[in-house]
Amino acid sequence: MAEETDGEFTAFVNERGDVLLRIAYALAGSQHGAEDLLQNALAKAYARWPRIRGDAEPYVRRILYHDQVSGWRRRSRRLEVPVAALPERAGDRDSGHDADLRMLLRDALLALPPRQRAVLTLRYLEDLSVEQTAALLGCRTGTVASQTSKALAKLRHLVPALDDADQEVSR
Amino acid sequence: MSRSREDELRFAVRELAGQARTAPDLAARAIDQGRRLRARRRATAAAAALVAAAVLALPFVLLRPDAPARVAAPDQTAPAGTSTPDRTAGATASPDVVVRPTPGADWTKRALVLPGGWVVAGAMLPGPSGDGYVLDRGRDRYLRTDGYDGVWRAPQGAVSAVADDDRPGEIGLVDAAAGKTRWHRTGQWIMSPQWSPDGLRLALTIFDKDEGALRFGVLDTTGDFRVFGVDTDTYLCTDHCFFTWSRDGREVVLQQTDPNSRRSESERHARRGVQLFSPDDGRPTRFVAMPGDPAGPWSWSPDGRLVVVQGRTEPLLVEAGTGRVVRALPTADVAWISVDRLLYRRPGGSRDYVLADLTGRELERQPLPRELVGREITVGPR
Numbered sequence: 395m396a397e398e399t400d401g402e403f404t405a406f407v408n409e410r411g412d413v414l415l416r417i418a419y420a421l422a423g424s425q426h427g428a429e430d431l432l433q434n435a436l437a438k439a440y441a442r443w444p445r446i447r448g449d450a451e452p453y454v455r456r457i458l459y460h461d462q463v464s465g466w467r468r469r470s471r472r473l474e475v476p477v478a479a480l481p482e483r484a485g486d487r488d489s490g491h492d493a494d495l496r497m498l499l500r501d502a503l504l505a506l507p508p509r510q511r512a513v514l515t516l517r518y519l520e521d522l523s524v525e526q527t528a529a530l531l532g533c534r535t536g537t538v539a540s541q542t543s544k545a546l547a548k549l550r551h552l553v554p555a556l557d558d559a560d561q562e563v564s565r
Numbered sequence: 566m567s568r569s570r571e572d573e574l575r576f577a578v579r580e581l582a583g584q585a586r587t588a589p590d591l592a593a594r595a596i597d598q599g600r601r602l603r604a605r606r607r608a609t610a611a612a613a614a615l616v617a618a619a620v621l622a623l624p625f626v627l628l629r630p631d632a633p634a635r636v637a638a639p640d641q642t643a644p645a646g647t648s649t650p651d652r653t654a655g656a657t658a659s660p661d662v663v664v665r666p667t668p669g670a671d672w673t674k675r676a677l678v679l680p681g682g683w684v685v686a687g688a689m690l691p692g693p694s695g696d697g698y699v700l701d702r703g704r705d706r707y708l709r710t711d712g713y714d715g716v717w718r719a720p721q722g723a724v725s726a727v728a729d730d731d732r733p734g735e736i737g738l739v740d741a742a743a744g745k746t747r748w749h750r751t752g753q754w755i756m757s758p759q760w761s762p763d764g765l766r767l768a769l770t771i772f773d774k775d776e777g778a779l780r781f782g783v784l785d786t787t788g789d790f791r792v793f794g795v796d797t798d799t800y801l802c803t804d805h806c807f808f809t810w811s812r813d814g815r816e817v818v819l820q821q822t823d824p825n826s827r828r829s830e831s832e833r834h835a836r837r838g839v840q841l842f843s844p845d846d847g848r849p850t851r852f853v854a855m856p857g858d859p860a861g862p863w864s865w866s867p868d869g870r871l872v873v874v875q876g877r878t879e880p881l882l883v884e885a886g887t888g889r890v891v892r893a894l895p896t897a898d899v900a901w902i903s904v905d906r907l908l909y910r911r912p913g914g915s916r917d918y919v920l921a922d923l924t925g926r927e928l929e930r931q932p933l934p935r936e937l938v939g940r941e942i943t944v945g946p947r
Contacts, residue, residue, distance in 0.1 A: 425586055
């Protein structure tokens with residue numbers, strides 16, 4: 395029985411581990427943090443494998459996000475990615491260079507609080523809607539909207555070039 | 566944010582995620598840690614079983630009465646719910662507002678009656694939480710909840726809905742009077758379950774991620790469960806969507822986005838009204854125009870002609886059907902308890918419930934016990 399569980403679990407991790415690690419990296423902001431975050435989530439999945447085996451990936455994703463915005467943050471604030479100084483403001487540079495903008499955005503993302511980064515990861519990495527994001531985080535859609543709004547406001551502050559008004563879009 | 570900038574952000578998030586390097590031995594490390602975790606859980610469960618066996622008075626395993634051993638001095642001058650109103654207490658109170666005394670430490674021993682005669686039926690920590698209190702109406706006292714991952718007390722009746730992370734896709738109905746929990750398979754649902762005003766039916770918002778389909782489920786306290794699809798092209802809802810109930814509990818309500826209005830993630834989406842559906846067969850029944858979202862069945866006036874909604878920028882009292890705004894109000898999360906009285910959590914003062922008239926003028930205020938401050942509260946008729 396244990397061998398069967400271990401085999402299934404290992405196959406699952408081998409197949410989906412890299413995808414999950416990408417999400418964990420976007421949440422934690424570092425390789426070490428991402429591996430810790432994912433390992434914790436996978437350990438919880440393993441402990442409950444008989445119950446979740448058919449639905450393991452959604453379970454692990456949920457744990458990843460939940461741990462990131464709650465327990466993980468409580469356990470150790472030092473595990474957050476330290477950002478010694480605010481990223482260089484894009485307004486000081488040539489905002490026409492998309493690569494520069496993305497690099498600045500990447501740095502700015504690391505300066506966001508865990509919950510805001512989690513919301514943006516769900517919205518922009520996983521392309522989830524507000525409703526789906528709320529469902530996964532276990533919060534109201536209004537909370538998702540406000541966290542998204544705050545995150546974007548902070549990104550605009552850190553990277554003014556992001557603030558170009560154009561066509562409003564929504565999902 | 567512009568589409569091009571939104572795309573830049575999407576690229577940046579993906580680039581950040583793409584920096585991850587394959588982790589060696591991830592499965593083996595997780596298995597080791599998972600085995601330790603499982604061993605700890607088993608040890609904890611065994612200890613909990615011993616404790617449960619020792620406390621035979623528990624009506625059921627995970628929902629237990631508040632510990633009576635906590636003997637703190639009650640408010641001797643005025644016990645909760647039976648006090649004489651104090652017209653002078655409260656430094657920030659208007660002289661015209663009746664301010665009741667704060668309930669004493671023994672507030673769990675009787676139903677906490679709010680101004681206007683309604684009671685606190687349940688109080689949970691924000692978000693899906695099993696940590697809180699529910700009113701045992703049969704014994705007129707509060708039970709401490711513990712162990713579940715979500716508890717939603719019905720405003721009337723004896724039942725609470727509960728969720729357990731170990732039982733995904735199921736909802737438990739706990740009858741405090743009978744001390745029984747019955748689990749029902751409902752499939753995955755999102756948002757908070759919404760009780761009908763009579764506490765006999767539960768509306769679930771179901772979003773099928775794979776199909777992109779929106780459905781609502783209706784779970785009867787008898788255990789009967791039905792799911793109905795909603796044509797979201799016809800009945801468009803974006804932003805904050807959940808199924809709730811009409812005032813009389815005969816229809817299920819879904820917010821309707823104004824399709825002609827510009828939408829942005831940084832502000833509430835404009836509404837054109839609410840669409841109502843039959844909870845018996847899922848049939849669309851009627852559309853009611855209004856410029857915002859009712860929080861639930863108690864948002865509607867008893868005759869259904871007026872309704873309190875969360876407008877795009879502020880809470881509003883509006884005419885149902887015409888959508889005419891009567892006036893702005895301090896909060897949208899109200900219980901319309903009689904023809905001209907609203908009961909709500911005092912905005913900016915989560916410590917108080919207030920009874921107000923339809924202009925938002927406060928008439929009576931009830932400070933909450935310390936344990937309820939910061940919790941999401943369900944109120945219901947006495």
